[in-house]
Amino acid sequence: xxxxxxxxxxxxxxxNFLTFLCGSAIGFVLCSQLFxxxxxxxxxxxxxxxxxDPHARHSDxxxxxxxxxxxNFNADASQHKDENTDIAESLYQKVKILCWVMTGPQNLEKxxxxxxxxxxxxxxxxxxxxSEENKDFPTIGLKTREGRDQLYWxxxxxxxxxxxxxxxxxxxxxxxxxxxxxILDNLRWLLSKYSPEEPIxxxxxxxxxxxxxxxxxxxxxxxxxxxxxxxxxxxxxxxxTHSSSIEDLALGRCMEIxxxxxxxxxxxxxxxxxxxxxxxxxLIKGYLPRxxxxxxxxxxxxxxxxxxxxxxxxxxxRTELLHWALPSFAVTSFSxxxxxxxxxxxxxxLPQHSRK
Amino acid sequence: MLREKWKMLSESSSFLKGVMLGSIFCALIxxxxxxRIGYGSRMYHHEHxxxxxxxxxxxxxxxxxxxxxxxxxFRVYCIILVxxxxxxxxxxxxxxxxxxxxxxxxxxxxxxxxxxxxxxxTNDMWLxxxxxxxxxxxxxRNQYNWFFLARPTTFAIIENLKYFLLKKDPSQPFYxxxxxxxxxxxxxxxxxxxxxxxxxxxxxxxxxxxxEKCPEQGGMIWKISEDKQLAVCLxxxxxxxxxxxxxxxxxxxxxxxxxxxxxxAMTNHPNLVVEGCCSDMAVTFNGLTPNQMHVMMYGVxxxxxxxxxxxxxxxxxPPNVSDND
Numbered sequence: 001x002x003x004x005x006x007x008x009x010x011x012x013x014x015x016n017f018l019t020f021l022c023g024s025a026i027g028f029v030l031c032s033q034l035f036x037x038x039x040x041x042x043x044x045x046x047x048x049x050x051x052x053d054p055h056a057r058h059s060d061x062x063x064x065x066x067x068x069x070x071x072n073f074n075a076d077a078s079q080h081k082d083e084n085t086d087i088a089e090s091l092y093q094k095v096k097i098l099c100w101v102m103t104g105p106q107n108l109e110k111x112x113x114x115x116x117x118x119x120x121x122x123x124x125x126x127x128x129x130x131s132e133e134n135k136d137f138p139t140i141g142l143k144t145r146e147g148r149d150q151l152y153w154x155x156x157x158x159x160x161x162x163x164x165x166x167x168x169x170x171x172x173x174x175x176x177x178x179x180x181x182x183i184l185d186n187l188r189w190l191l192s193k194y195s196p197e198e199p200i201x202x203x204x205x206x207x208x209x210x211x212x213x214x215x216x217x218x219x220x221x222x223x224x225x226x227x228x229x230x231x232x233x234x235x236x237x238x239x240x241t242h243s244s245s246i247e248d249l250a251l252g253r254c255m256e257i258x259x260x261x262x263x264x265x266x267x268x269x270x271x272x273x274x275x276x277x278x279x280x281x282x283l284i285k286g287y288l289p290r291x292x293x294x295x296x297x298x299x300x301x302x303x304x305x306x307x308x309x310x311x312x313x314x315x316x317x318r319t320e321l322l323h324w325a326l327p328s329f330a331v332t333s334f335s336x337x338x339x340x341x342x343x344x345x346x347x348x349x350l351p352q353h354s355r356k
Numbered sequence: 357m358l359r360e361k362w363k364m365l366s367e368s369s370s371f372l373k374g375v376m377l378g379s380i381f382c383a384l385i386x387x388x389x390x391x392r393i394g395y396g397s398r399m400y401h402h403e404h405x406x407x408x409x410x411x412x413x414x415x416x417x418x419x420x421x422x423x424x425x426x427x428x429x430f431r432v433y434c435i436i437l438v439x440x441x442x443x444x445x446x447x448x449x450x451x452x453x454x455x456x457x458x459x460x461x462x463x464x465x466x467x468x469x470x471x472x473x474x475x476x477x478t479n480d481m482w483l484x485x486x487x488x489x490x491x492x493x494x495x496x497r498n499q500y501n502w503f504f505l506a507r508p509t510t511f512a513i514i515e516n517l518k519y520f521l522l523k524k525d526p527s528q529p530f531y532x533x534x535x536x537x538x539x540x541x542x543x544x545x546x547x548x549x550x551x552x553x554x555x556x557x558x559x560x561x562x563x564x565x566x567x568e569k570c571p572e573q574g575g576m577i578w579k580i581s582e583d584k585q586l587a588v589c590l591x592x593x594x595x596x597x598x599x600x601x602x603x604x605x606x607x608x609x610x611x612x613x614x615x616x617x618x619x620x621a622m623t624n625h626p627n628l629v630v631e632g633c634c635s636d637m638a639v640t641f642n643g644l645t646p647n648q649m650h651v652m653m654y655g656v657x658x659x660x661x662x663x664x665x666x667x668x669x670x671x672x673x674p675p676n677v678s679d680n681d
Contacts, residue, residue, distance in 0.1 A: 025378060027382070087663035
């Protein structure tokens with residue numbers, strides 16, 4: 001009787017021991033996994049945004065988490081110690097650019113704030129255009145609704161507002177989105193060759209639909225003072241109307257009607273300076289598939305050969321507009337701060353001839 | 357019935373006891389291991405060795421001819437340790453910054469058809485590192501005076517590296533990069549890139565043949581990372597890790613990418629994003645994707661704001677094979 005009892009006890013304690021071992025193994029594994037997670041680091045990845053529609057806009061995407069609080073990038077405050085900005089400063093005085101940024105109430109914290117903290121500070125004057133007024137930011141209320149179909153309305157009203165209030169404050173009037181990055185110094189270099197009294201506008205030239213071509217909305221575009229005057233008058237005299245909600249195309253059509261020339265914004269080596277996508281899309285060979293609409297839209301042929309990228313689009317040494325979703329700071333950093341020490345700078349490509 | 361319940365209870369209680377004991381044991385080991393490793397935040401007052409970048413004023417005191425000589429005297433040999441799974445990063449790195457090394461070679465765990473590499477015939481990172489250093493030393497000790505080791509996730513600006521090393525004598529035992537403290541051991545993190553002078557290479561290679569000092573298999577329970585093993589090895593030769601900083605105290609070798617720096621700066625101190633970010637003369641960033649490497653190359657070497665002229669005291673021209681800038 002006691003033997004059976006003993007065997008029972010033995011088997012029971014043996015079972016207990018087994019479950020104990022099992023438990024400790026599981027506990028050990030779980031714990032080590034937990035520690036691995038706690039001590040692990042995360043790699044940052046950027047979302048890939050490839051637009052299938054040439055007239056699609058980034059504002060429809062739900063991007064990264066927006067950041068709270070006041071932002072001060074001090075992009076201008078401390079200059080690079082070895083930097084000589086005389087040329088840039090004289091151009092700032094000579095070529096006056098008013099920038100207006102297309103934004104909306106939902107994008108003020110997410111996007112417009114970054115624009116304001118970085119490149120917009122280099123405009124001679126900057127205005128943020130939204131459907132509603134915001135006195136704190138500040139934004140100008142255009143009294144439209146929000147949405148992709150309102151873009152042309154916003155554009156018409158924004159240019160009207162600029163014309164009515166700031167016509168004499170600048171020579172050139174640029175429209176940019178709140179996810180675009182502009183290198184104003186390079187834009188001034190381009191525009192310095194032209195007179196603001198000429199009826200002309202610049203951007204990334206697309207060839208379909210309009211005989212002289214039209215400028216891509218996403219890459220931004222800039223009108224001369226004369227072009228702005230004609231645009232505003234055209235709506236008063238109904239030479240141009242809100243013919244469609246496709247902003248860039250409709251504006252391009254109007255420009256042709258009022259005899260404003262679609263300018264060539266390429267640099268002296270023939271490379272484009274306005275870019276509708278983020279740098280990766282333009283820099284990486286084969287990133288944009290051959291069948292992508294983009295290749296058929298470009299007015300000018302892509303430049304082959306030379307440094308690095310032998311086919312497709314090459315980025316020139318001076319790029320003006322980058323449709324970039326990353327925080328603007330990164331580019332400010334590159335173009336104004338991080339610099340390889342001892343980099344031999346060849347003399348800048350000065351404008352060959354002026355049309356003044 | 358009661359007996360059944362009691363039986364189940366005792367079983368489950370022993371199971372629970374087991375779980376608890378297992379977790380405690382695991383925690384103990386990890387903590388003990390990490391108390392010496394210390395992933396905590398870095399404080400400013402510690403026994404780190406800090407190395408600073410040269411001052412521009414000092415450079416200008418040297419004559420123009422001497423400066424030319426100086427800029428030519430730096431010969432950097434780059435060792436990039438790769439594995440087959442890194443092939444897209446490998447391609448990007450090959451196409452971009454490594455072209456600015458005086459010589460760059462890729463050391464792979466095994467032969468890969470697409471790219472030429474030196475086969476280390478092992479999957480173990482520490483063994484790869486040892487063999488690579490030995491190979492580099494045996495073959496190139498007379499031709500290069502600085503040796504830079506990196507992983508393909510790292511982006512390096514070699515000109516800034518050369519500037520940083522400007523007034524440093526390679527016949528001294530330098531071992532620098534982004535340092536991390538692990539208990540008593542201070543080591544250079546491989547993710548930020550490891551720089552060794554020729555003297556350090558000499559000492560290291562001498563020790564590699566002594567298994568007691570430089571064992572091929574370190575660590576008993578958890579594998580010790582290769583950068584720590586290197587530090588242990590070098591310590592025996594009297595070579596200590598030093599953290600590279602610019603004149604404002606900012607790290608020049610970074611284990612993070614620019615994007616991550618910005619994100620953190622925007623969360624932690626939104627008023628000083630530029631100040632809180634990175635050094636103007638950064639040498640490395642880590643954690644980049646292949647596409648980001650190309651963007652960095654463009655941003656650092658090609659994109660320029662018209663009218664901003666930088667007067668650098670020295671010129672480091674990249675070698676002829678680099679056509680990406």
